[in-house]
Amino acid sequence: MHTGVLVQADISGYTRYVSRTAIQDSSATVRELLGVLVDEIGGRLEPAQFEGDSVTFAGDLDAPQLIEQLEHAYIAFRRRLRDMQKCNTC
DSSP: OOOOEEEEEEOTTHHHHHHHSOHHHHHHHHHHHHHHHHHHHTTTSEEEEEETTEEEEEEOOOHHHHHHHHHHHHHHHHHHHHHHHHHHTO
16 A cells, blocks of 8 residues: 555635636636646656645655645745736736
């Protein structure tokens, strides 16, 4: 048996966002935000599946490493989301 971790990152509010945004804009936004997560987590965990507004990662990390990696990814995600929101108000 192989042991490891699975992490699923899902963008909350995606359905509401898509209903208010042109589909090509919302698709590009989701790709960009998921790309941030892949950039941050992908070096330590392998992206295993993409599905709409979520990505599932798999790999071998112990709990402290996993928590640290997820904290970095969350900060990068929130930073990019904030920057995108600033651009939309210009």
